[in-house]
Amino acid sequence: MAELTLREKFDKDNFVVEKLDNLINWARAGSPWYFQFGLACCAIEMMAASAPRHDLERFGVFPRASPRQADVMIVAGTVTIKMAERVKRLYEQMSDPKYVISMGSCANSGGPYWQHGYHVLKGVDLVVPVDVYVPGCPPRPEALIQGIMELQKHIKTQSTFGKAKNV
Amino acid sequence: MSKKTLTDSISSINESIAYDEETNIFSLKEVGTWLDIATEIKNLNFNYLMCITSIDMENSQLALAYNLHSTETKDSIEFNLFFDKDTEIPSVESLWRTADWHEREAYDMMGIKFINHPDMKRILLPQDWEGYPLRKNYKVADYYHGMYIPKDKTSWE
Numbered sequence: 001m002a003e004l005t006l007r008e009k010f011d012k013d014n015f016v017v018e019k020l021d022n023l024i025n026w027a028r029a030g031s032p033w034y035f036q037f038g039l040a041c042c043a044i045e046m047m048a049a050s051a052p053r054h055d056l057e058r059f060g061v062f063p064r065a066s067p068r069q070a071d072v073m074i075v076a077g078t079v080t081i082k083m084a085e086r087v088k089r090l091y092e093q094m095s096d097p098k099y100v101i102s103m104g105s106c107a108n109s110g111g112p113y114w115q116h117g118y119h120v121l122k123g124v125d126l127v128v129p130v131d132v133y134v135p136g137c138p139p140r141p142e143a144l145i146q147g148i149m150e151l152q153k154h155i156k157t158q159s160t161f162g163k164a165k166n167v
Numbered sequence: 168m169s170k171k172t173l174t175d176s177i178s179s180i181n182e183s184i185a186y187d188e189e190t191n192i193f194s195l196k197e198v199g200t201w202l203d204i205a206t207e208i209k210n211l212n213f214n215y216l217m218c219i220t221s222i223d224m225e226n227s228q229l230a231l232a233y234n235l236h237s238t239e240t241k242d243s244i245e246f247n248l249f250f251d252k253d254t255e256i257p258s259v260e261s262l263w264r265t266a267d268w269h270e271r272e273a274y275d276m277m278g279i280k281f282i283n284h285p286d287m288k289r290i291l292l293p294q295d296w297e298g299y300p301l302r303k304n305y306k307v308a309d310y311y312h313g314m315y316i317p318k319d320k321t322s323w324e
Binding site: 048081083084085118119121122126 | 243292293300305307311312314315317
């Protein structure tokens, strides 16, 4: 018999015995609130992903206007060197546990500014640790949604009290 | 105003103004008188400064191109200044407010300094940035505040 999800267990017996780690991960993965912060054209796709057609809220994902309340930072766009210091500062202002999704070619590697952009950081992973990279220029909302689902998978492998299984 | 009258009236402002009929561009090499000339041009109803472009002519020579337009007579002219890279240019911010940010951009990207500009500092790059990126001889720095700016990218691919 396949392992039941928390929800299925609850529906079956109205009673759940579960590891606390799993419960916490279930709650965390179900509500990765992202920090509302767009740097360039990728932000338009990020907005489209939150808008009714793609509806990020069905994943429990919705924007917060302050880094203090956010769990996920979606770096949506070109990170210039001037902005990189702000990005780092905002990341530091987020409370743990915090995750970073690097959205689009620019945030992944500098994108079209790869060769001659004197002012563009060649990948946001040079200043903040990145959990999920979403390729594309810009990625379609579906791609971002897949990135968020990958992040949810990653969150579910984490452990608050024991050793991390797969980090 | 006909083109001939316009050309004559601008050329007659100062002897040092050159006019190229082929490209339809006025140019000036003695930039010290630029503010007076610009005032005269503005009095010819050129009330709209469309753009200021900075150009690196190499061999330490820089240039500025002013695109002016009159919303009353619908005339447009281009005015070029040619000068050495250390020359300071009189600001025309007092005549056309547009010049404020355009001149700051020219300073930021090309290192052209303007006299009597109200706020002569970089507009886009960080204030402590070194060099002027649109100069032909600009070399990208290795680091900025500890952030590495790679130039040899062979191992990255």
